[in-house]
Amino acid sequence: MEHPENNPEYAGLTVNSGVGPVTSVNPHLNRSRFVRRHLSANDYVEGILKGNITILGQAVTLVESTIPEHQVVAQEVIEKCLPHSGNSVRIGISGVPGAGKSTSIDEFGIHVLKQYGGRLAVLAIDPSSERTKGSILGDKTRMEKLSVHPDSFIRPSPSAGSLGGVARKTRETIILCEAAGFDKIFVETVGVGQSETACHSMVDFFLLIQLAGTGDELQGIKRGIMEMADGIIINKCDGNNVDKCQLAATHFRNALQLFPLPESGWAPQVLTYSGFYGYGIKEVWDMIYSYFDFVKKSGYFDYRRAEQAKYWMYESINEQLMGNFYHNPTIADMLHAAEQGVLNGERTSFVAAKQLLDSYFALLH
Secondary structure, eight states: OOOGGGSTTSTTOOOOOOOOOOOSSOTTOOGGGGSOOOOOHHHHHHHHHTTOHHHHHHHHHHHHOOOHHHHHHHHHHHHHHGGGOOOSEEEEEEESTTSOHHHHHHHHHHHHHHHHOSOEEEEEEEOOOTTTOOOOOOHHHHOTTGGGOTTEEEEEEEOTTOSSSSOTTHHHHHHHHHHTTOOEEEEEOOOOSSOOHHHHTTOSEEEEEEOTTSOOHHHHTOSSHHHHOSEEEEOOOOGGGHHHHHHHHHHHHHHHTTSOOOTTOOOOEEEEOBTTTTBTHHHHHHHHHHHHHHHHHHTHHHHHHHHHHHHHHHHHHHHHHHHHHHTOHHHHHHHHHHHHHHHTTSSOHHHHHHHHHHHHHHHHO
16 A cells, blocks of 8 residues: 655655565475374384384374274284383372372482482373363473483373373373383372272372371271272471371371271381472382382282283273264264253153164164
8 A cells, every 4th residue: 555655745754665474484494394204003113112202202192092093003003012011110199189299200200210220101191171171281390300301201191081080091101101111100190089990900009199187087098099009198298297297197097907908918008208308208119119029929910910901901892882882873873863852851861872772782783
């Protein structure tokens, strides 16, 4: 557009037309350098076995994908990595939100790498929003030391509606991490309270982080997560909180005496520590490795691994059946009509579910 200021009546005043919009991308950029190469299953496996962190991360993303084509490749990768897995110690870490799980993992990880060497993978599960289905995935920012350590791998994953405190594909991710040479695996749960059965079924040692002042002995003897814990540690035992933590530890020890001895024969211990200041970290790890010595001598370690494999076989069957049901085109068409029938009060949810299942089974014959 011509500027009116350039008219002769405005002598001595000139306005230039200016520069047009300029692209923010370098016109000489070689875009072919940045095109992601599609990896085959063998490429993924080769990279994982070499310990390539980038390819490992891509493989985990592939495993977590719900796209059927990705799942086919992911299953092939997992099957080829399976013979190279099983050579790590798997530790599940849970606790109420705010108990200091991420801070503690940072301290635990640095301690165990310094004392015992090897490589550490941290699988942090972040709760997904019921409204937006999104997750923050910010646990890595709390692990300042581990996130820059050359022998650690931190992978945050969304729970994506999965119950039990872990993501749906955490079990497969453990296999990939073990194949990549990680001999220590931490699984940090979302901290959902007393429904951590899924995490317990994929780890060798289940560590429960508690805080002082969260309840009396009655709270301590509640079933569920307390029965699954192989060790209980009370965080933030520093400053003016030491006496409260010692009292809480006594309450938990008294509560544990009311429980029958676990199947492993190991009596869970209760310790206090400070994740922020790093007090008592050595004692926690002495307890954990004492447990491993105990269960490996008794043969329970191998027995539990076998039981976990059987458990996940049934879980895989359930997941495959559910996926096959919802991806069936005929059922997908019927679902909308069934939903409307329930919403309009024409049929109960139980009747609608039975009709859908009857139709599904009829299609199989």
